[in-house]
Amino acid sequence: MRELAADTRFLSINTATVRGQWDLPRAIDGVARAGIPGISPWRDQVQAMGIEAAARQIKQAGLTVTGLCRGGMFTSFDRAGLARALDDNRRAVDEAAALGAHCLVLVVGGLAPGSRDLAAARAIVHDGLGELLPYARAAQVPLAIEPLHPMYAADRACINTLAQANELCEALGSGLGVAVDVYHVWWDPALATEIDRAGRAGRLLAFHICDWLVPTKDLLLDRGMMGDGVIDLRGIRRMVEDAGYTGFCEVEIFSRDVWWKRPPEEVLATSIARYHSVC
Amino acid sequence: MRELAADTRFLSINTATVRGQWDLPRAIDGVARAGIPGISPWRDQVQAMGIEAAARQIKQAGLTVTGLCRGGMFTSFDRAGLARALDDNRRAVDEAAALGAHCLVLVVGGLAPGSRDLAAARAIVHDGLGELLPYARAAQVPLAIEPLHPMYAADRACINTLAQANELCEALGSGLGVAVDVYHVWWDPALATEIDRAGRAGRLLAFHICDWLVPTKDLLLDRGMMGDGVIDLRGIRRMVEDAGYTGFCEVEIFSRDVWWKRPPEEVLATSIARYHSVC
Numbered sequence: 001m002r003e004l005a006a007d008t009r010f011l012s013i014n015t016a017t018v019r020g021q022w023d024l025p026r027a028i029d030g031v032a033r034a035g036i037p038g039i040s041p042w043r044d045q046v047q048a049m050g051i052e053a054a055a056r057q058i059k060q061a062g063l064t065v066t067g068l069c070r071g072g073m074f075t076s077f078d079r080a081g082l083a084r085a086l087d088d089n090r091r092a093v094d095e096a097a098a099l100g101a102h103c104l105v106l107v108v109g110g111l112a113p114g115s116r117d118l119a120a121a122r123a124i125v126h127d128g129l130g131e132l133l134p135y136a137r138a139a140q141v142p143l144a145i146e147p148l149h150p151m152y153a154a155d156r157a158c159i160n161t162l163a164q165a166n167e168l169c170e171a172l173g174s175g176l177g178v179a180v181d182v183y184h185v186w187w188d189p190a191l192a193t194e195i196d197r198a199g200r201a202g203r204l205l206a207f208h209i210c211d212w213l214v215p216t217k218d219l220l221l222d223r224g225m226m227g228d229g230v231i232d233l234r235g236i237r238r239m240v241e242d243a244g245y246t247g248f249c250e251v252e253i254f255s256r257d258v259w260w261k262r263p264p265e266e267v268l269a270t271s272i273a274r275y276h277s278v279c
Numbered sequence: 280m281r282e283l284a285a286d287t288r289f290l291s292i293n294t295a296t297v298r299g300q301w302d303l304p305r306a307i308d309g310v311a312r313a314g315i316p317g318i319s320p321w322r323d324q325v326q327a328m329g330i331e332a333a334a335r336q337i338k339q340a341g342l343t344v345t346g347l348c349r350g351g352m353f354t355s356f357d358r359a360g361l362a363r364a365l366d367d368n369r370r371a372v373d374e375a376a377a378l379g380a381h382c383l384v385l386v387v388g389g390l391a392p393g394s395r396d397l398a399a400a401r402a403i404v405h406d407g408l409g410e411l412l413p414y415a416r417a418a419q420v421p422l423a424i425e426p427l428h429p430m431y432a433a434d435r436a437c438i439n440t441l442a443q444a445n446e447l448c449e450a451l452g453s454g455l456g457v458a459v460d461v462y463h464v465w466w467d468p469a470l471a472t473e474i475d476r477a478g479r480a481g482r483l484l485a486f487h488i489c490d491w492l493v494p495t496k497d498l499l500l501d502r503g504m505m506g507d508g509v510i511d512l513r514g515i516r517r518m519v520e521d522a523g524y525t526g527f528c529e530v531e532i533f534s535r536d537v538w539w540k541r542p543p544e545e546v547l548a549t550s551i552a553r554y555h556s557v558c
Contacts, residue, residue, distance in 0.1 A: 111509055116509050116510065116511040116514075117511065118465075118466065118468075118511070122468070149429060149430065150428060150429050150430070150466040150467070151428065151429070151430045151495070151498075153465075153466035154491060154493045154508075154509045155493050155494070160466055160468070161468065163468075164468055186397075186432075187397065187429040187432035187439055188429070188439075189397075189401070189439070189440065189442075189443055212433060214433045214434050215434070215498075216430070216498055219430075219494070219495055219498065229433075230390055230395050230433045231395065232395040232396065232397070235395075
């Protein structure tokens with residue numbers, strides 16, 4: 001297991017962590033000034049800035065793009081409209097390639113509009129991934145399925161466990177992997193087994209960190225800073241590293257009432273300090 | 280699959296559904312007046328009324344007690360204090376026996392105070408159940424492990440899937456079963472398999488219904504009335520009945536801002552109507 005107490009080489013900031021305060025140009029600048037080597041931007045921010053300008057500034061700042069958030073949402077349209085979702089995903093692949101992102105993170109979508117059929121939603125995701133993969137392989141952009149916490153099954157992602165994500169990877173073949181976000185998977189009794197399964201197959205593409213607060217006051221926007229909650233962060237990092245992961249630890253905190261209200265420099269400084277002390 | 284469109288014989292009301300409005304004496308009376316044959320009370324309400332008075336009024340009203348909520352919480356104390364949790368659970372068994380309840384529902388407890396070790400919490404639950412079982416068997420009170428949604432893993436229950444509950448049942452033997460609450464398990468990709476596994480072993484002790492709202496505004500107190508959310512209620516009922524379940528469908532809705540504010544007679548009438556039309 002890597003020793004991180006005095007090492008920031010593997011730290012990345014997902015720009016969602018400071019999106020309450022900074023647009024992308026300021027986030028790139030702020031992350032670089034803080035001495036953090038990795039960044040993971042969101043597509044809406046990239047598009048607002050312009051893809052070429054974003055790629056240029058990130059390169060000039062010397063930052064590694066640990067992922068682009070996000071593709072997926074295959075079930076957002078009706079089944080006949082899957083073509084539109086695929087178009088959008090191909091654009092996301094292009095953007096990830098232009099940024100040199102390590103992967104395109106996929107939030108696959110929840111139930112289709114008006115549907116209560118989770119099995120059908122999962123089938124749409126399977127088929128959509130299958131159609132997207134050749135394009136992503138050609139662009140050399142790995143697709144990272146991010147299983148989302150079961151509380152998002154209806155409206156964000158019907159892939160809710162690492163086991164499901166691993167099964168999709170095994171069914172669909174190369175070019176596909178998983179993003180392990182501790183917030184989504186920490187509760188899973190099969191966590192160690194499924195991380196190992198992903199790692200042995202070389203499919204651990206990203207590792208996201210934050211914390212689960214008790215109480216959690218909002219299903220989406222009340223994530224905690226590492227160390228402020230109950231997740232065994234070091235235990236899960238040991239699992240992913242034991243499974244062969246050597247990549248970045250990406251801080252992704254949606255926190256409307258706490259961290260999005262603090263000075264962004266303080267958020268980054270706290271992220272660094274906690275990364276060293278509790279992760 | 281049973282036809283429920285004009286049949287209330289298998290309907291039960293968990294008193295949590297109207298706890299914002301009614302204490303237990305009024306709930307017993309209200310449920311009986313509504314023509315609902317089953318009731319499932321909470322221990323705090325039973326204790327406030329007195330166990331003998333509660334048993335007497337329920338019997339006089341002709342109601343079936345489909346469950347007593349709740350025992351468990353093995354991890355609420357430190358490990359040395361497990362004896363206190365067991366004492367409390369034995370009292371819960373006594374109360375369930377006095378009420379003639381079909382089962383004692385167990386919410387097993389989340390992380391121990393100050394701990395981030397889910398595996399340790401799960402071990403405490405295993406050991407606690409093992410110690411409680413002989414007492415429950417002697418009292419002829421089946422214990423129903425209720426797997427809770429993963430969003431409660433930290434503070435309420437570290438048993439978060441039916442698979443985990445089934446494993447505990449298989450490890451610990453007779454006298455133990457599961458309570459299937461659609462709210463907690465609807466997202467689970469292994470749901471059909473695990474319901475079948477429980478049913479074949481005769482371990483389906485209770486079936487709870489409500490709905491998952493989109494959006495869900497509170498992790499605990501924003502459950503929906505059947506039909507107002509996205510859960511495939513009929514699909515899940517088919518699973519439990521295909522697995523041999525012939526018991527009650529128990530309506531359990533925690534709804535601080537909606538159903539706890541309506542006239543309780545309206546809540547029961549709506550529960551009956553939705554039970555007939557969407558369950």
